[in-house]
Amino acid sequence: MEAKLNETEVYRVLVVEDDDIDRVAIKRALRNQSVEYCLVFSYLMSEVKNLVENHSFDVVLTDMNLPDSAGLLTIQTIVELFPSIPVIVLSGTDSDEMALEAVHSGAQDYLHKNYLADASLITRTIRHAMERFQLKLGDEKRQEKALLSAQYDPCTKLPNRALLFDRMDQIITNAKRDRSSFTVLFIDLDEFKNVNDCFGHDAGDKVLISVATRMQHMLRESDTVSRFGGDEFVVILPNSADCLSIKKISQALIKAINLPVIIDGQSCSVGASIGVSFYPEHGVQPKRLIKNADLAMYQAKENGRNKVQVFSYDLY
Structure with a gap:
């Protein structure tokens, strides 16, 4: 490792270059700059792969x-090894086409080796590459946040209604292909309004989060637990078992939901009524399956709450 440090800020630079003349040129260009450059040189890609585990770079x-x-392939490998930092390509070929291909492969910039003696150009290239890369990361984070906001409930972090329907479309496609079935559970919390009225909406949110967490812990990774709206949840159970088994699963969910939640030292609890519909017996479209499970849920409430009701066309 070689370094010429002048100020407090240090840019850690990995230089992957096997030409001694070019290495010396880079070293000289980055000396006595307004910022400090700590240089690590490597000749081989195999060395670079080892450096990833023991060093961090800017x-x-x-x-x-x-x-x-x-x-x-060199660029692509370097970008894969260092996905969170910018990569600048050095080449003896002065080609716009090659520069464009390098950028398309993940590089932030392309610098011809004839300019390695130009210290101001190299430092400016490094600075701009880092700035552009940070802007790129910022854009990606904003896009990820927007996607999460569009597809996930901000309170419980569960899939929202839009993502639920997307997943149901895919599950139906798989079920048609495999000639399999799946189950829809429509869950409505009993006495949830009393929690909001007595403890406040913040307490209500804590109850929703607790209910969501409990259901996720009880179900398989392949199952989907979503917040449909308000105090309503929809659960999708792909490749589900017979009706009796589904009733047992639903009753276990109710038992878990019934457990008290401690809020500010006080215990509060809610119940749950669950309606069940089966694909394809009770519908072949997401909205129909959910509507039928919803009808069954209302029947469960009429039966005394904390109950499970399988849909029947008699409910219409």
């Missing part, structure tokens, strides 16, 4: 052609 400068790696 930027990578890499030649395209190494003794054990060449061309775009």
Whole structure:
């Protein structure tokens, strides 16, 4: 490791280059700058792979052609090894087409080796590459946040109604292909309004989160637990078992939901009424299956709450 430090800020730079002349040029160019550059040099891709585990870097400068790696494969490998930092490609080929291919492969910039003696150009390239990369990461985080907001309930972090219907479409496609069935549970919390009235809406949110967590812990990873709205949840059980088994699962969910939640030292609890519909017996479209499970849920409430009711066309 070689370093020429002048100020407090340090940019850790990995230079992947097997040409001694180019290495010296980079070293000289990054000396006596307004920021400090701590340089680590590597000749081989195999060395780089070992460095990943033991070092952290702010930027990578890499030649395209190494003794054990060449061309775009070098760039792609470096980008995969360092997905969270910018990569700048060094090349002796002055080609716009090659520069574009390098960027498409994940590099932030492309620098011709004829300019390695230009210290201001190299430092500016590094700075701009880092700035662009941070903007890119920011854009990706904003897009991820927007996607989460569009598909997940902000309170319980469960899939929302939109994502539920997307998943049901896929589950129906799989069920048609495999000639299999699945189950829809429509769950409505009993006495939830009393929690909001007596303890406040923050307490109500804590109860919703607790209910969501309990259901997720009880069900399989392949099952979908979603917040349909308010105090309503919809659960999808792919490749589910017979009616008796589904009733047992539903009763276990009710038992878990019934457990008290401690809020500010006080105990509060809710119940649950569950309606059940089966694909394809009770519908072949998401809205129909959910509507029929919803009808069954209302019948469960009429039966005394904390009950399970399987849909029947007699409910219409």
